[in-house]
Structure formats: C-alpha cells, structure tokens
Amino acid sequence: MLWTKKYQPQTIDEVAGNGKEKKKIQEWIDQWKAGNPQKPLLLVGPPGIGKTTLAHAIAKEFSEFIELNASDKRSQDIIMSTVGESSETSSLFGDEYKLIILDEVDGIHGTNDRGGVKAINQIIKTAKHPLILIANDFYSKRLTTIKTKCDVLKMARVRSPTINKLLREIAKKEGITANPDALKEIARRANGDMRSALNTFQAIANESDVLELEDVESVNNKDTRSTIFDGITRVLKSKNPRHVKESLREVEEDPTLVMEYIAENVPREYSDKKEIKKAYENLAKADLYFGRANHSRNYGYWKYASDFMGIGVADSKKETYKKFSRIVTPTIFTKMSKNRGKRNLRDRIAEKMSEKLHISHSVAISMFPYLEIMFENNELAWEISDYLELEEDEIKRFRKRKIPKKVITKMEKLKNERREAEKEKRNEELKKQMLDAIPEVEEIAEEEPVVEEEIIPEIEETPEPIEEEKGEPVKEEVGETKKEEPKKSKDKQVSLFDF
Numbered sequence: 001m002l003w004t005k006k007y008q009p010q011t012i013d014e015v016a017g018n019g020k021e022k023k024k025i026q027e028w029i030d031q032w033k034a035g036n037p038q039k040p041l042l043l044v045g046p047p048g049i050g051k052t053t054l055a056h057a058i059a060k061e062f063s064e065f066i067e068l069n070a071s072d073k074r075s076q077d078i079i080m081s082t083v084g085e086s087s088e089t090s091s092l093f094g095d096e097y098k099l100i101i102l103d104e105v106d107g108i109h110g111t112n113d114r115g116g117v118k119a120i121n122q123i124i125k126t127a128k129h130p131l132i133l134i135a136n137d138f139y140s141k142r143l144t145t146i147k148t149k150c151d152v153l154k155m156a157r158v159r160s161p162t163i164n165k166l167l168r169e170i171a172k173k174e175g176i177t178a179n180p181d182a183l184k185e186i187a188r189r190a191n192g193d194m195r196s197a198l199n200t201f202q203a204i205a206n207e208s209d210v211l212e213l214e215d216v217e218s219v220n221n222k223d224t225r226s227t228i229f230d231g232i233t234r235v236l237k238s239k240n241p242r243h244v245k246e247s248l249r250e251v252e253e254d255p256t257l258v259m260e261y262i263a264e265n266v267p268r269e270y271s272d273k274k275e276i277k278k279a280y281e282n283l284a285k286a287d288l289y290f291g292r293a294n295h296s297r298n299y300g301y302w303k304y305a306s307d308f309m310g311i312g313v314a315d316s317k318k319e320t321y322k323k324f325s326r327i328v329t330p331t332i333f334t335k336m337s338k339n340r341g342k343r344n345l346r347d348r349i350a351e352k353m354s355e356k357l358h359i360s361h362s363v364a365i366s367m368f369p370y371l372e373i374m375f376e377n378n379e380l381a382w383e384i385s386d387y388l389e390l391e392e393d394e395i396k397r398f399r400k401r402k403i404p405k406k407v408i409t410k411m412e413k414l415k416n417e418r419r420e421a422e423k424e425k426r427n428e429e430l431k432k433q434m435l436d437a438i439p440e441v442e443e444i445a446e447e448e449p450v451v452e453e454e455i456i457p458e459i460e461e462t463p464e465p466i467e468e469e470k471g472e473p474v475k476e477e478v479g480e481t482k483k484e485e486p487k488k489s490k491d492k493q494v495s496l497f498d499f
C-alpha cells in the first residue's frame with residue numbers, strides 16, 4: 001500500500017503545516033454549521049502539500065460530499081449537470097449541507113474553457129451548499145473572475161522540519177532504522193512537497209530496512225522536467241548568485257536548451273522593460289559563448305555562458321517579483337514539433353506517390369501544387385486518393401473540405417462497375433486466347449513423340465555423333481518450316497499457360 005494513502009491525514013488537524021489557513025477553514029465550517037452560508041473557499045498552492053487531503057477532511061464535517069475534477073469534465077453542460085443542479089436544490093438533501101469539491105479548477109483549458117469557467121462562476125452564484133475549489137496556480141487567468149467571489153486561502157509548501165518530523169514518525173511505525181541525516185535530506189529535497197517526500201522515502205525503504213544518507217544521495221528522485229523548471233525558477237526568482245549557480249548546475253539538460261527556456265520565460269516574469277533588455281543582453285552573451293564552445297570544441301566556454309544566462313539574468317532585475325509565473329516551454333519547440341508533423345505528412349505522401357508513379361520524392365513534392373488544383377474536383381480528389389491510398393490527414397493536405405459522402409458512394413459504385421466490366425473484358429480475351437491455341441496444341445502433340453523417340457536413345461548410347469544425328473531427323477522429317485513453327489507457338493503459349 002502506498003504510504004501516501006496509508007498515512008493520509010483523516011482530520012484537519014492531522015494535515016501538517018498551514019496552521020493559520022486550517023484555523024480559517026475551521027471557522028468557515030463552524031459558520032456553515034451554525035446556518036450562516038459562507039463564500040466558497042478557494043485553496044491554492046503547489047502540488048503535494050495536502051489541498052485535496054484537507055478538502056476530504058473538511059468533507060467529513062458535512063453529511064455528504066460530491067467531488068468533481070474540473071479539468072476532466074470541461075464542458076459547461078457537464079459541470080452544470082453534475083454539480084450545478086445539486087448545488088441549487090437543497091431540498092434533495094433536506095436541511096443537511098452537501099459539500100461540493102471542485103478540484104483542479106485552473107486545469108481547464110482550450111477553447112471550451114470559457115464554458116467551464118462560466119459554469120463554475122454560475123455554480124458559485126447559485127450554490128446553496130458549501131463549495132471548495134482547489135487550484136495550483138494563483139495567477140492562472142482562469143481564476144481571475146473566480147477569485148473575486150471566493151475566500152482565497154493561499155497554502156504554503158510544507159516546511160522541511162515538518163516533513164522531517166512526519167518521516168521520523170513513519171520510520172518508527174514501519175520499523176525502519178533511519179539515519180536522521182538521511183531523513184533530513186529527503187525532507188530537504190522534497191522542497192515542500194509532502195507527497196514527493198513520502199514516495200521517495202517508501203521507494204528507498206523498499207530496498208532495505210536501514211536507511212543511510214548515501215541511499216538518499218544516490219537517488220535522483222526528480223525527473224528532468226522538474227529539475228529544469230526548478231533551475232529556471234531559481235534564475236528568475238532569485239538574486240542570490242550562489243543559489244542560481246547551484247541550481248543550474250543540478251540541471252541535467254543540454255545548457256542551450258536551458259537558455260531557450262530562460263529566454264522564453266524572462267518576459268513572463270520580468271515586467272520592467274530595462275530589466276528585460278538587460279536580461280536579453282546577458283542571454284545574447286551566453287549564446288555567444290555557447291557558439292564559441294561549439295566551434296572551438298572548447299567546452300570551458302560553457303562556464304561563462306552559464307554565468308551569463310544564470311547570474312546575469314538573475315541580476316538583471318532590481319528586486320524579486322512577488323508573483324507566480326508559470327514556466328512555459330519555449331515556443332520554438334512547439335513550432336518545431338508542428339513543422340516536424342507537417343514534414344512527416346509530406347514525406348508520407350511523397351513516399352506513396354513515388355511508389356505508385358515511380359518518381360523520386362522531390363519530384364513528387366514538386367507536384368503538390370498541381371495536386372491541390374486537381375483536388376478541387378471532388379471526383380478526381382476521390383480517384384487520386386483511392387489510387388494513392390491516401391489517409392484522411394493526407395487528403396487534407398490538398399483540400400480542406402472533406403470529399404462529400406454522396407461523391408464517395410457514387411465513385412465507389414463506379415469503381416465496382418468498372419471492375420466488373422474489366423473482368424468481363426479480360427474473360428473474353430482469355431477465352432479467345434485459349435480457343436486460338438487449340439490447333440497449335442494439337443500440332444505440338446503430334447510432333448513431340450517423333451523428336452523424343454529419336455533423340456533420347458542416341459544421346460545415351462553414342463554421345464559423340466549427337467550433332468549430326470540430332471540434325472538429321474529434324475531435316476528429314478520436320479523440315480525447316482516446321483522447325484520454326486513450334487518456336488513461334490511456344491512464344492505465344494507462355495502467356496497462355498500462365499493463365
């Protein structure tokens with residue numbers, strides 16, 4: 001059993017950390033119980049600090065609860081029908097309150113989003129029941145309208161000593177002899193994420209009942225994604241050169257990739273134009289040194305590059321911004337992957353064309369503009385696609401509109417008719433060929449015994465005079481014209497017997 005489940009707090013008190021927030025939550029519950037409806041609670045904070053656990057502990061104080069992951073069921077209709085109705089109709093539950101938990105409220109994205117956010121706003125407006133919303137990113141745009149209607153509780157990361165304390169308790173319960181420094185190290189590395197600490201501890205403890213500091217140090221418990229994100233956050237959020245340098249050193253990624261990330265995220269974090277300019281000047285210098293390292297193969301230049309993109313960028317701001325900016329992947333990569341998708345599609349089509357038409361890839365690609373014109377015609381589009389065996393996305397390359405169903409049915413019918421007609425025609429040809437062959441077959445049948453009888457015994461007995469004797473019977477009995485005739489008929493018969 002996972003320790004996160006086994007040791008999941010059951011009451012609000014058992015949830016470690018965030019004392020002030022827990023107090024406010026208790027007051028909120030008490031008010032509801034006293035019959036004073038309260039604003040919805042919005043719990044915001046980083047992952048793994050116990051927001052969902054808290055919501056479940058709160059749920060125990062109410063008669064019933066319903067939980068919905070807002071990012072799973074995005075559409076307005078679904079959210080409204082699952083939560084919207086039950087939030088309005090108090091009669092369903094008598095006088096009892098039913099707690100509604102909406103998790104991952106900031107996870108709703110895409111174009112349908114507005115529907116989702118609108119629905120949540122609608123629920124907040126009409127809800128007669130206690131409502132708890134959970135989100136990770138306080139600055140998410142999706143929360144802009146929602147935040148104003150809620151009591152916002154910003155939940156902090158769990159402090160490292162608090163995590164350490166819980167780990168010690170668990171070690172005792174599980175009978176693990178753990179070096180205190182090892183537990184401290186797990187707590188430190190978790191960076192406030194209790195879930196991550198518990199998972200790491202359990203993973204190491206699975207290997208042995210004795211836990212040493214080296215066991216923890218040898219585990220790379222963070223994936224590269226979180227490490228690269230941590231490194232960039234440190235550059236943007238810190239002004240301490242040592243911290244910046246250390247955290248960049250931990251990033252196990254291509255440093256030029258890290259630079260791309262920093263470049264993409266600078267203007268998202270810094271808002272002062274002068275600071276942004278300075279940051280980009282440092283990035284330009286970093287880029288220069290990466291270039292030098294590549295050309296000269298002297299990777300000692302990386303150190304300078306790293307200092308410019310790390311300490312240089314960090315120091316470009318006057319002060320640390322008191323806001324939370326989501327680190328995003330450089331757009332250059334999303335663009336590149338989109339282009340890669342396009343290139344793959346192009347190559348797939350070219351491959352099919354070159355196979356069928358016996359042309360090179362580049363010639364096939366050069367024909368694309370003409371195909372686009374040909375594809376404007378529904379019938380032709382269908383015929384070409386059918387011939388080249390194009391998939392739907394490949395057809396889309398040449399025409400945006402789908403080939404109408406009516407046209408497809410018509411063309412398929414036509415193809416079947418043609419196939420039938422061709423079969424008939426071919427059968428006729430075959431019939432004719434076979435009938436034509438009848439007299440020739442008879443002639444060969446008559447000649448064969450004569451040739452075989454005379455040649456075979458003579459080859460076996462007297463091999464030397466073969467040439468003379470072999471020639472003789474042909475000249476005498478078959479004659480020159482007859483000798484040529486079977487040759488001709490043999491040519492014809494190749495196709496005949498093939499059938």
Ligand SMILES: Nc1ncnc2c1ncn2[C@@H]1O[C@H](COP(=O)(O)OP(=O)(O)OP(=O)(O)O)[C@@H](O)[C@H]1O
Pocket residue numbers: 003004005007008009014015016017045046047048049050051052053054136158194195196198
């Ligand atoms: N403050 C805490 N005290 C004790 N245990 C905790 C705490 N935070 C997290 N945990 C442990 O981690 C597990 C996961 O926590 P939970 O799902 O509540 O975090 P969360 O903040 O809701 O994360 P996410 O934002 O990813 O949903 C819990 O089941 C519990 O075992």
